[in-house]
Amino acid sequence: MEIIKMENISKLYKSGQIQVEALKDISFTILEKEFVSIMGPSGSGKSTLLNLVGCLDHSTSGTYELSGTMVDRLSDSKMSDIRNMFIGFVFQNFHLLPRMNAIKNVEIPLIYRGMNTKMRKELAENALELVGLKERMHHLPSQLSGGQQQRVAIARAIVGNPAIILADEPTGALDTKTGDMIMELFVELNEKKSMTIVQVTHEEEIAEYGSRIIRLVDGEIVSDVSSGGKSNV
Numbered sequence: 001m002e003i004i005k006m007e008n009i010s011k012l013y014k015s016g017q018i019q020v021e022a023l024k025d026i027s028f029t030i031l032e033k034e035f036v037s038i039m040g041p042s043g044s045g046k047s048t049l050l051n052l053v054g055c056l057d058h059s060t061s062g063t064y065e066l067s068g069t070m071v072d073r074l075s076d077s078k079m080s081d082i083r084n085m086f087i088g089f090v091f092q093n094f095h096l097l098p099r100m101n102a103i104k105n106v107e108i109p110l111i112y113r114g115m116n117t118k119m120r121k122e123l124a125e126n127a128l129e130l131v132g133l134k135e136r137m138h139h140l141p142s143q144l145s146g147g148q149q150q151r152v153a154i155a156r157a158i159v160g161n162p163a164i165i166l167a168d169e170p171t172g173a174l175d176t177k178t179g180d181m182i183m184e185l186f187v188e189l190n191e192k193k194s195m196t197i198v199q200v201t202h203e204e205e206i207a208e209y210g211s212r213i214i215r216l217v218d219g220e221i222v223s224d225v226s227s228g229g230k231s232n233v
């Protein structure tokens with residue numbers, strides 16, 4: 001089943017006289033349960049693409065269907081409803097709230113959903129257990145290592161049981177060994193929890209944890225290869 005379907009997507013940024021075509025008429029589909037890595041040089045459009053997939057921004061032209069819903073034509077508030085329901089985000093620098101302990105950080109997406117305290121705590125504890133951090137749930141981010149903070153961020157991303165995890169350079173702030181542990185967690189979430197994962201990375205070794213690598217250059221897809229060598233372009 002297709003979960004992400006983009007057709008002829010372009011994104012133009014205009015500032016004054018200057019226009020940048022960050023994405024140029026790109027089309028691709030991602031199936032449920034795929035683990036896709038997006039690579040490309042600086043400025044090639046990776047973050048722009050991830051923002052569109054994550055319903056954080058509108059394209060300039062083209063169509064985007066997320067799990068059967070045409071996203072482009074939705075209002076901002078409808079788009080954020082879709083985002084909260086379908087997508088969990090993981091960032092390079094974790095984006096945890098420093099004054100809240102691990103479990104409170106993980107509860108945040110559930111607060112937005114209006115869930116009651118007891119249910120929130122239970123789900124947040126389960127998510128922290130899944131990432132192997134239940135015993136640290138009362139620690140503040142500053143009392144956790146970088147890898148542990150990223151695992152809290154991943155627990156927060158998955159606590160609402162989203163269909164898709166979007167990760168922007170999830171290992172960018174971590175050493176190699178810790179980065180590998182985060183990737184092993186992604187593989188586990190992908191294989192055991194059937195989560196679709198789309199990550200942006202600069203590192204070839206990190207990209208290879210995915211089962212498919214899409215490469216961008218100058219806003220265009222120049223290659224799209226699944227493991228086993230199957231080309232999707």
Ligand SMILES: Nc1ncnc2c1ncn2[C@@H]1O[C@H](COP(=O)(O)OP(=O)(O)OP(=O)(O)O)[C@@H](O)[C@H]1O
Binds near residue numbers: 022042044045
């Ligand atoms: N808000 C914006 N306004 C104007 N131009 C932008 C904006 N955001 C990005 N761009 C331009 O769009 C192009 C693609 O940027 P984008 O951030 O998507 O690239 P990237 O591949 O994620 O780069 P990096 O690896 O350095 O993060 C670049 O030329 C960038 O300067």
